[in-house]
Every structure is written in C-alpha cells, then in structure tokens.
Amino acid sequence: MYTIGQISEMFSIPVSTIRYYDKEGLFPDLERQSGIRKFSEREVEALRVIECLKASGLEIRDIKRFMEWTTEGSASYERRKQLFETRKEAVEEEINQLQRTLDMLKFKCWYYETAIADGNEDRIYEMLPDRLPPDIQKLYDNAHH
Amino acid sequence: MYTIGQISEMFSIPVSTIRYYDKEGLFPDLERQSGIRKFSEREVEALRVIECLKASGLEIRDIKRFMEWTTEGSASYERRKQLFETRKEAVEEEINQLQRTLDMLKFKCWYYETAIADGNEDRIYEMLPDRLPPDIQKLYDNAHH
DNA sequence: CTAACACATAAAGTTGACTTTAGGTCAAGG
DNA sequence: CCTTGACCTAAAGTCAACTTTATGTGTTAG
Numbered sequence: 001m002y003t004i005g006q007i008s009e010m011f012s013i014p015v016s017t018i019r020y021y022d023k024e025g026l027f028p029d030l031e032r033q034s035g036i037r038k039f040s041e042r043e044v045e046a047l048r049v050i051e052c053l054k055a056s057g058l059e060i061r062d063i064k065r066f067m068e069w070t071t072e073g074s075a076s077y078e079r080r081k082q083l084f085e086t087r088k089e090a091v092e093e094e095i096n097q098l099q100r101t102l103d104m105l106k107f108k109c110w111y112y113e114t115a116i117a118d119g120n121e122d123r124i125y126e127m128l129p130d131r132l133p134p135d136i137q138k139l140y141d142n143a144h145h
Numbered sequence: 146m147y148t149i150g151q152i153s154e155m156f157s158i159p160v161s162t163i164r165y166y167d168k169e170g171l172f173p174d175l176e177r178q179s180g181i182r183k184f185s186e187r188e189v190e191a192l193r194v195i196e197c198l199k200a201s202g203l204e205i206r207d208i209k210r211f212m213e214w215t216t217e218g219s220a221s222y223e224r225r226k227q228l229f230e231t232r233k234e235a236v237e238e239e240i241n242q243l244q245r246t247l248d249m250l251k252f253k254c255w256y257y258e259t260a261i262a263d264g265n266e267d268r269i270y271e272m273l274p275d276r277l278p279p280d281i282q283k284l285y286d287n288a289h290h
Numbered sequence: 291c292t293a294a295c296a297c298a299t300a301a302a303g304t305t306g307a308c309t310t311t312a313g314g315t316c317a318a319g320g
Numbered sequence: 321c322c323t324t325g326a327c328c329t330a331a332a333g334t335c336a337a338c339t340t341t342a343t344g345t346g347t348t349a350g
Binding site for chain 2: 048049052055056074077078080081084085087088091092094095097098099101102104105106108109112113115116119120143144
C-alpha cells in the first residue's frame with residue numbers, strides 16, 4: 001500500500017495531478033483510510049495504463065470509461081481488447097506521421113548545412129525540386145506531399 | 146498568388162486558423178492588395194514548415210521566432226540549422242517513446258486475447274511477471290520500466 | 291506546546307491553440 | 321437593386337488538462 005506522495009515519487013507525477021485523476025474517476029475502486037487515499041498494486045498498474053493510453057492520444061474521459069470497464073470483470077474483456085487494438089492502430093499511424101515529419105527535418109538540416117557551406121541558397125534552388133542528391137531527394141519527396 | 150480560401154483548401158486548414166497564424170506573425174512578409182491577403186509560394190512553403198515544426202512539438206511563439214529569422218537572410222542560417230537539429234532529436238525521442246507505448250498496447254492486446262480465450266485472467270497471473278511467452282515477455286519488459 | 295509535514299477539499303486560475311461571433315467591405319449574378 | 325459569397329477585423333468564447341489557492345485536519349519532532 002502506498003500514499004499519494006509515494007505514488008507521486010514513483011511516477012514523477014505531481015500530487016495534484018494524481019488527485020485530479022482520482023477526481024475524474026480514473027481509480028474507481030481506490031480505498032481510503034480515514035479520508036487518506038491508499039494506493040495498491042492495482043492502482044499502480046492502473047497508472048501505468050493511464051500513462052500508456054494518454055500517450056496513445058486518448059482523453060481523460062475515455063480513460064475513465066475504460067477504468068469503469070475493468071470493474072465489470074470478464075464481461076468487458078472484448079470491449080477492452082477492442083480499445084487497445086484501436087489505440088495500437090492510432091499509435092502506428094502517429095509514428096508514420098512523425099516519420100514523415102522527421103524526413104522533413106532531416107531535409108531542412110541538409111538544406112542549411114549546404115546553405116552555410118555555400119554562403120547562400122543559390123545552388124539549392126538550382127537543384128529543386130527534382131535534381132537533389134538521391135538520398136536527400138528521397139527525404140524531400142517524402143516530406144512534400 | 147493564392148487567396149486565403151485557396152490556401153485553406155490546399156492544406157485542409159480552416160480559414161480562421163490561417164488568419165490566426167497570420168495574426169501571430171507566422172507570415173512576416175505576407176503581401177496584401179487593398180486589405181486582402183495574397184499568399185505566394187513563399188507562404189506555401191512557410192505553411193509546410195509550420196506544419197512540420199508544429200508536428201515536432203514546437204509552440205506557435207517559437208515558430209514565429211523562426212519565421213522572423215528567415216527574414217534576416219544568410220545571417221541566421223546557423224540558428225535555423227540548430228533549430229532543425231534540435232527538433233530532429235526531439236522527434237526521434239518522441240518516436241522512441243511511442244514505440245514503448247506501442248509495446249504496452251501490443252502486450253495488452255495479447256493479454257485480452259488470452260483472457261477472452263480462457264474466460265478469465267488466472268493463467269496470465271501465473272505467467273506474470275517473468276514466465277510469459279518469449280515474444281510477449283519482451284513487450285512486457287520493454288513497457289514496464 | 292507548537293511548528294512542520296503530509297494529507298485532504300472546493301473552487302478558481304492558467305495555458306495554448308484555436309473557433310466563434312458580431313460587425314463591415316466589396317464584386318458579380320439574376 | 322439587392323442578395324450571395326469571399327474577404328476583412330476585434331473581441332469574446334471554448335476546451336482539455338492541469339495547477340494554484342485558500343482552508344482545514346491529523347501526526348510527529350524538537
């Protein structure tokens with residue numbers, strides 16, 4: 001059993017944020033001893049799931065819905081699985097998007113390295129849009145539509 | 146030359162958002178003809194950069210600073226390159242983080258597939274925390290610190 | 291005994307990135 | 321001529337996710 005302060009330490013999350021999560025219903029079965037929250041391993045795992053679902057782009061109110069499902073036992077296995085499948089696809093798409101962003105950033109790094117070496121952007125303009133060095137051309141094409 | 150409506154179409158961004166970007170100073174040299182904004186290829190490329198920097202996690206006020214640098218010509222090449230290098234590292238870190246999130250999600254998908262097959266979570270609890278199938282163990286370990 | 295801590299609440303405030311609203315100009319079509 | 325549609329502005333409103341503030345309780349250390 002942990003206090004809110006210990007959980008805060010453990011996850012490097014402010015105490016106020018954990019109280020906020022509790023207020024929003026993210027710990028449906030959290031116990032209390034004379035008003036004081038007592039966090040068990042169940043809540044520790046819940047917080048890991050909260051961080052995961054948050055990182056996947058889910059909003060607090062939807063995380064709350066999920067946490068309510070966990071109190072229904074085996075009746076909600078299918079819904080819970082569906083949620084994780086959907087989140088998995090969303091994160092895969094997000095990673096793809098970031099990969100394209102990364103290609104644009106790499107292109108811009110090359111762009112300014114070249115501009116610094118030349119003192120101007122003239123030579124780059126002559127190479128644009130389809131006479132760039134092969135590896136750079138790939139980045140450029142991937143990033144520009 | 147494009148009107149704000151054409152740019153809105155081109156990028157699938159609301160007109161109000163483009164006006165907001167302009168108000169925030171993201172198009173430092175935007176021309177106007179009797180009050181009406183005229184977007185050139187320069188602004189089209191600027192908007193591509195805005196989307197890229199936004200996706201990299203940069204805030205509007207910092208994107209504004211970058212756009213001001215572009216009006217300084219070759220004097221700011223070094224600063225601009227530095228910014229893209231930093232953003233590149235931030236996005237690489239973000240992708241790593243999302244990869245760990247993805248491993249957690251894949252683990253949870255397996256978890257509920259197994260729970261659905263068994264009708265309960267008993268067998269999973271017996272495998273936790275270090276007797277999981279090898280490929281699943283990898284996901285679990287990667288996701289749990 | 292009292293001061294310092296860790297805990298608690300309710301309610302108000304903050305932040306960033308938009309979006310909406312209310313009002314106005316101007317050119318073209320029926 | 322008058323309505324429609326695309327443009328304009330300034331200012332207020334929205335939303336999610338916290339954070340801060342003001343106030344209070346209960347236990348422990350000097």
